[in-house]
Amino acid sequence: MACMRICPTQAIRVRGKKATLLNDRCIDCGECVRICPNNAIIPQTSSFSDFSQFKYTVAVPSPVMYSQFRKNVMPSMILAALRKVGFDDAYDAACASESVSIAIQEYLDSVDSPRPLISPFCPAIVRLIQIRYPNLIDHLIPIESPMEIAAREAKHIKMQELGLKESEIGVIYLTPCPAKMLAIKHPPRKKHSFVDGTIAISDIYAPILQALTETSHNGDGEVRGLGLGWPILGGQVASLKAEDCLAIGGLSDAVRIFDDIENGKLRDIQYIEVHSCPTSCVGGSLTVENKYIARGRVLRMVQKYGSQPCQDREKIRGLYQKNFFSLPGKIPPVPLQPLDNDVSKALQKLHQKQLFYERLPKIDCGACGSPTCTMFAEDVIKGNAAAEDCVFLAMKNFEVISSNLLQTLQKHSQKIPATSESVKP
Amino acid sequence: MAMHYTQSFMIEGRNFLAAGRASAEIKSILKQLGIDAAIIRRVAIATFEAEMNVVMYAQRAVMMIEVTPRAISVIIDDQGPGIPDINLAMQEGYSTATVEMREMGFGAGLGLPNIKRNSDDLKIMSTIGKGTKIEITISIN
Numbered sequence: 001m002a003c004m005r006i007c008p009t010q011a012i013r014v015r016g017k018k019a020t021l022l023n024d025r026c027i028d029c030g031e032c033v034r035i036c037p038n039n040a041i042i043p044q045t046s047s048f049s050d051f052s053q054f055k056y057t058v059a060v061p062s063p064v065m066y067s068q069f070r071k072n073v074m075p076s077m078i079l080a081a082l083r084k085v086g087f088d089d090a091y092d093a094a095c096a097s098e099s100v101s102i103a104i105q106e107y108l109d110s111v112d113s114p115r116p117l118i119s120p121f122c123p124a125i126v127r128l129i130q131i132r133y134p135n136l137i138d139h140l141i142p143i144e145s146p147m148e149i150a151a152r153e154a155k156h157i158k159m160q161e162l163g164l165k166e167s168e169i170g171v172i173y174l175t176p177c178p179a180k181m182l183a184i185k186h187p188p189r190k191k192h193s194f195v196d197g198t199i200a201i202s203d204i205y206a207p208i209l210q211a212l213t214e215t216s217h218n219g220d221g222e223v224r225g226l227g228l229g230w231p232i233l234g235g236q237v238a239s240l241k242a243e244d245c246l247a248i249g250g251l252s253d254a255v256r257i258f259d260d261i262e263n264g265k266l267r268d269i270q271y272i273e274v275h276s277c278p279t280s281c282v283g284g285s286l287t288v289e290n291k292y293i294a295r296g297r298v299l300r301m302v303q304k305y306g307s308q309p310c311q312d313r314e315k316i317r318g319l320y321q322k323n324f325f326s327l328p329g330k331i332p333p334v335p336l337q338p339l340d341n342d343v344s345k346a347l348q349k350l351h352q353k354q355l356f357y358e359r360l361p362k363i364d365c366g367a368c369g370s371p372t373c374t375m376f377a378e379d380v381i382k383g384n385a386a387a388e389d390c391v392f393l394a395m396k397n398f399e400v401i402s403s404n405l406l407q408t409l410q411k412h413s414q415k416i417p418a419t420s421e422s423v424k425p
Numbered sequence: 426m427a428m429h430y431t432q433s434f435m436i437e438g439r440n441f442l443a444a445g446r447a448s449a450e451i452k453s454i455l456k457q458l459g460i461d462a463a464i465i466r467r468v469a470i471a472t473f474e475a476e477m478n479v480v481m482y483a484q485r486a487v488m489m490i491e492v493t494p495r496a497i498s499v500i501i502d503d504q505g506p507g508i509p510d511i512n513l514a515m516q517e518g519y520s521t522a523t524v525e526m527r528e529m530g531f532g533a534g535l536g537l538p539n540i541k542r543n544s545d546d547l548k549i550m551s552t553i554g555k556g557t558k559i560e561i562t563i564s565i566n
Contacts, residue, residue, distance in 0.1 A: 134462040259449060262466060263473035264539065338459025343494045343565065346458045347428040353457075354432075378457070 003032035027127035030285035043178035054170030067294035075223035081211035093150035097227030101239035116269035123183035124276035134333030151194035176284030225310035250278035448472035
């Protein structure tokens with residue numbers, strides 16, 4: 001029940017004591033994973049054995065990983081530890097975040113498309129837009145994610161270095177959330193992903209912790225640049241030169257902002273960084289460390305290493321001109337099924353839904369297995385739930401039945417004394 | 426008989442907290458009906474602007490939406506100061522908003538022109554000292 005209540009897109013129903021997911025509503029935000037008291041909701045990540053097909057494996061940890069261990073553990077140590085726990089190599093993605101920041105800045109400076117532009121890097125937000133805000137798809141900035149950029153770079157480097165084919169190298173992304181995982185399995189645009197699999201940070205945490213005890217920090221070749229700040233709220237905005245940018249965390253605030261944009265407001269805002277998790281990626285549901293402590297560590301890393309860029313700005317600008325960062329293809333809208341595909345019939349059903357809703361208690365108790373009375377009315381009208389599933393309606397029915405029964409009984413009881421009298425001698 | 430759906434919403438003047446709820450509700454209704462996203466956006470902008478006009482200038486209003494398979498019409502009937510010169514109010518950039526309203530980002534004089542731009546038909550009737558009635562029509566096909 002907790003998952004049904006927390007689901008921000010009302011995608012969970014409890015039928016027959018079991019939670020079921022409505023795939024057309026789900027945006028993979030992971031809120032249900034986080035809240036389930038029985039750990040019954042487990043995102044499908046991969047395990048090491050799934051990668052045995054590859055001759056060579058490269059781990060690309062989300063930069064969130066750098067914030068998960070005690071404070072003197074530096075990114076280079078984590079990359080070294082990853083090479084010890086079974087991956088042939090490990091490749092940093094924070095530097096790719098810096099490249100992507102430069103590409104976003106170029107796009108903001110040169111493309112005159114509807115403002116505000118929205119960041120496309122939180123897959124749950126992209127799905128929310130596909131489902132509920134098809135009008136805002138054109139606001140998503142068509143730039144590839146740091147994850148993909150890093151994976152592509154890692155593959156190309158290893159192909160050259162080792163003379164392997166692309167298909168022989170497996171790139172595994174270490175993810176802070178289930179949304180990233182699903183974005184790889186079912187990318188919103190039909191395109192090839194350079195990432196071959198994902199492992200949850202929470203699943204690989206223990207082996208790395210173990211390996212870290214045998215790793216020392218030599219201080220050389222440390223990961224640098226503002227890309228280190230990307231895992232926290234405002235990290236993207238801080239890496240841009242543009243003014244008039246916003247950073248939004250959490251789905252309820254995202255929905256408010258998207259409603260505003262749809263109503264024609266915020267046109268003077270250039271860029272909006274939006275995350276489904278309130279504290280951005282350090283608060284992902286597959287992370288281990290307390291999100292506020294993780295945030296503090298990211299801020300310290302940025303303070304220490306952020307001011308030294310890891311990329312040559314001019315080189316990245318050149319790559320941007322060659323469409324190195326652009327996403328081909330369009331993100332399609334996937335709107336929710338209306339009450340009926342025929343507007344006339346949909347109007348009728350909406351009317352029926354309203355009439356039925358008026359009979360409901362409107363307290364959103366959830367006992368029927370739908371998250372709200374409004375949602376229940378819609379489920380009933382669409383034929384996905386039965387009116388009797390509402391305990392209040394069932395009680396009313398019961399009252400009607402029992403009062404009918406009572407009346408019948410009373411009639412009979414009046415007759416009974418009559419007959420018993422007649423039996424009297 | 427053509428099927429139609431109507432629903433009414435109350436809008437309170439000066440209640441900036443609740444401002445935008447009626448137009449959000451209307452948006453949700455149109456989504457359930459499977460209305461084209463581009464049309465929903467036009468309705469959203471027009472009804473939001475109209476709702477904000479009530480919140481900023483009037484005491485209260487009733488916003489009534491009627492949807493038929495052919496068109497969406499929204500009537501906003503307010504009790505308020507009325508518009509002295511409708512032609513002037515229809516000009517972009519003209520506004521009677523106070524300094525406070527402008528500081529909050531409202532009153533750019535784009536409200537009525539924006540409603541007009543997004544509707545297929547717009548009727549405005551106003552009586553000074555009594556109120557304004559706006560009828561917005563947006564066709565579905």
